[in-house]
Amino acid sequence: MDKDRKEGIRGMANPGRYGIERVAYWLMRITGLGLLFYFIGHIYETSSLLDGKAAWNSMLELTQTTEGHIFLTLVIGMCVFHTGNGIRLMIAQSGFGLGKPRRPDYPYTPSSLNMKNKLCIYVTIGLAALAMMYGLGVMYDV
Amino acid sequence: MTKGGLLPKGFERPTVLASPSDSGVQEKYEEVKSSSKTIVLRISKFNPEKDQRTTFLEFTVPYQRWTTVLDAILEVKNNYDHSIGVRYSCRQATCGSCGMIINGKPKLACFTKISELDSDVVTVEPMNNFPVIRDLAVGFERMISTHKRIKPYIIREDSEISSGTKEFLQTPEDVEKYIQFASCIKCGLCNSACPTMATDSTFIGPQGLAQAYRYIADNRDQGKDERLKIIDERHGIWGCHFAGSCSQVCPKGVDPAMGIQMLRGYLLGYRK
Ligand code: HEM
Ligand code: SF4
Ligand code: FES
Numbered sequence: 108m109d110k111d112r113k114e115g116i117r118g119m120a121n122p123g124r125y126g127i128e129r130v131a132y133w134l135m136r137i138t139g140l141g142l143l144f145y146f147i148g149h150i151y152e153t154s155s156l157l158d159g160k161a162a163w164n165s166m167l168e169l170t171q172t173t174e175g176h177i178f179l180t181l182v183i184g185m186c187v188f189h190t191g192n193g194i195r196l197m198i199a200q201s202g203f204g205l206g207k208p209r210r211p212d213y214p215y216t217p218s219s220l221n222m223k224n225k226l227c228i229y230v231t232i233g234l235a236a237l238a239m240m241y242g243l244g245v246m247y248d249v
Numbered sequence: 250m251t252k253g254g255l256l257p258k259g260f261e262r263p264t265v266l267a268s269p270s271d272s273g274v275q276e277k278y279e280e281v282k283s284s285s286k287t288i289v290l291r292i293s294k295f296n297p298e299k300d301q302r303t304t305f306l307e308f309t310v311p312y313q314r315w316t317t318v319l320d321a322i323l324e325v326k327n328n329y330d331h332s333i334g335v336r337y338s339c340r341q342a343t344c345g346s347c348g349m350i351i352n353g354k355p356k357l358a359c360f361t362k363i364s365e366l367d368s369d370v371v372t373v374e375p376m377n378n379f380p381v382i383r384d385l386a387v388g389f390e391r392m393i394s395t396h397k398r399i400k401p402y403i404i405r406e407d408s409e410i411s412s413g414t415k416e417f418l419q420t421p422e423d424v425e426k427y428i429q430f431a432s433c434i435k436c437g438l439c440n441s442a443c444p445t446m447a448t449d450s451t452f453i454g455p456q457g458l459a460q461a462y463r464y465i466a467d468n469r470d471q472g473k474d475e476r477l478k479i480i481d482e483r484h485g486i487w488g489c490h491f492a493g494s495c496s497q498v499c500p501k502g503v504d505p506a507m508g509i510q511m512l513r514g515y516l517l518g519y520r521k
Binding site: 109110111112113114115116117118119124125126128129131132135196199200201202203205206208209210211212213215216217218219220 | 295297300301302303353354375376377378379380381387425426427428429430432442444446447448450466489490491492493494496497498499500501502503504506507508510511512513514515517519520
C-alpha cells in the first residue's frame with residue numbers, strides 16, 4: 108500500500124483539490140450510480156402494477172412521505188446534472204470546445220479547462236438546484 | 250537561507266558580502282538575513298525494504314521569498330538528515346525528476362516557491378500512483394515503458410538523414426499544432442493527479458496519451474493508424490473521463506487532457 112502509493116477510491120472521494128472539472132467528474136460518477144440505483148428501484152416500483160391497483164397505490168404512498176420527497180428531489184437533481192454534464196462531456200470528449208493547441212507561454216493556463224467548460228458546469232449545477240427547488244415546490248404544494 | 254546551506258563544499262558564500270566602505274550592501278544583507286521567516290517542513294520517510302508504514306520527519310527551515318521547496322529539502326538534507334531520499338537534477342523545471350506531492354498536490358519541488366504555498370507547514374510526500382523507491386523518490390519504469398509503447402518518434406518510410414534527402418520542412422503553423430505537447434518533461438505529475446490512474450494500474454495515463462497525440466499531430470509523421478490501434482482499448486484512451494486534473498497540474502503547459510480528447514476525435518471519426 109505505502110509502497111505503491113495507489114490513490115485508489117480515496118482519490119475519487121476527494122474532489123476538491125483539482126478545480127471544478129474534478130468536482131464535475133466526481134458528481135458525474137455519483138449521479139450516474141445514483142441514477143442506476145434509482146432505475147433499478149423504479150423497475151421494481153412499476154412492476155408492482157402487475158400485482159393490482161392496491162399494490163401500486165401502496166407503493167406510491169411510499170413517495171408521499173418526507174423521506175420520499177427528499178429522495179425524489181435528489182433524483183431530480185441527479186437527472187438534471189447528469190444529463191447536462193453528460194452532454195458537455197460528449198461534446199468535449201469528441202474533441203470540440205477545447206481551444207486550439209498553441210506555443211505554451213508561462214503561466215501555462217490549460218486551454219482545455221477553459222471558461223466555456225467551467226461555465227457549463229456551473230450552469231448545470233445551477234439548473235439542477237433550480238429543478239430541485241421546483242420539484243420541492245410541486246411536492247409540497249407551495 | 251542559513252550560511253552556506255545550499256552550496257557544495259568549497260563554494261560557500263562569504264558571510265561578509267561587501268567591503269566595509271560599501272555599508273549599504275552590508276546593511277541590506279543583514280536585513281534580508283534577519284527578516285528570514287521559517288516554516289515547518291514535514292518530509293515523508295518510507296523505505297520499502299525496511300518499513301511497514303510511512304512516517305513524517307519535521308524540521309524548522311528558514312526561507313526567503315525565492316526559496317523553493319527543493320531548496321528547503323536540500324537544506325535539511327545537507328544540515329540535519331543526510332538519509333533523506335530525493336531525486337533532482339536541473340533545479341529549473343527541465344529534467345522532470347523532482348515531482349512530488351506538496352501540501353496535497355503534485356508539483357515540481359524546484360518550481361514551487363515556499364512563499365507561494367501560503368502555509369506555515371509544508372508537507373512533502375512521494376507522488377501518488379508510482380511505486381516508492383525511498384522517501385520522496387519514486388520509480389518511473391512503468392511510465393517510461395508506456396511512453397515507449399506509444400512509439401514516441403516520427404514514423405515514416407523515408408528519412409531526412411539518408412544521403413540525397415533534405416530535412417523535412419514545416420511551417421510555423423505546422424509546428425504550432427504539436428509543439429505544446431512536445432514540452433513534456435516526463436515528470437509524471439499528470440499521472441499522479443489522474444483519477445483513472447488511481448484505480449487502474451494498467452491505464453496508459455495522460456503522459457503517454459498526450460505523447461501519442463504529439464506525434465500524430467506532427468505532419469512529418471505517418472504513424473497515426475499504428476498509434477491509434479495501440480491506444481484504442483479500455484485501459485487506453487477510453488479510460489479517460491476528462492476530469493482535467495492532468496492539465497491542472499502539468500508544470501509545462503502540455504494540457505494532456507486536450508490532446509486526449511483530440512485523439513478521441515480521430516477515433517470517433519470527427520477528425521481526419
Ligand atoms: C440523457 C441522459 C443521459 C446522458 C446524456 C448521459 C451521459 C453520460 C455520459 C457522457 C457518461 C460518461 C461520463 C464519463 O465519461 O465519465 C455517463 C456515465 C454514466 N451514466 Fe449516464 N447519461 C444519461 C442518463 C443516465 C441514466 C438514466 C443512468 C442510469 C440508469 C445513467 C448512468 C450512468 C452511469 C452509471 C455512468 C458511469 C459513471 C461514470 O463513469 O462516471 N446515465 N452518462
Ligand atoms: S504532460 Fe506535463 S505533467 Fe505530464 S509528464 Fe509531461 S510535463 Fe509532466
Ligand atoms: S530538478 Fe529538474 S525538474 Fe525539478
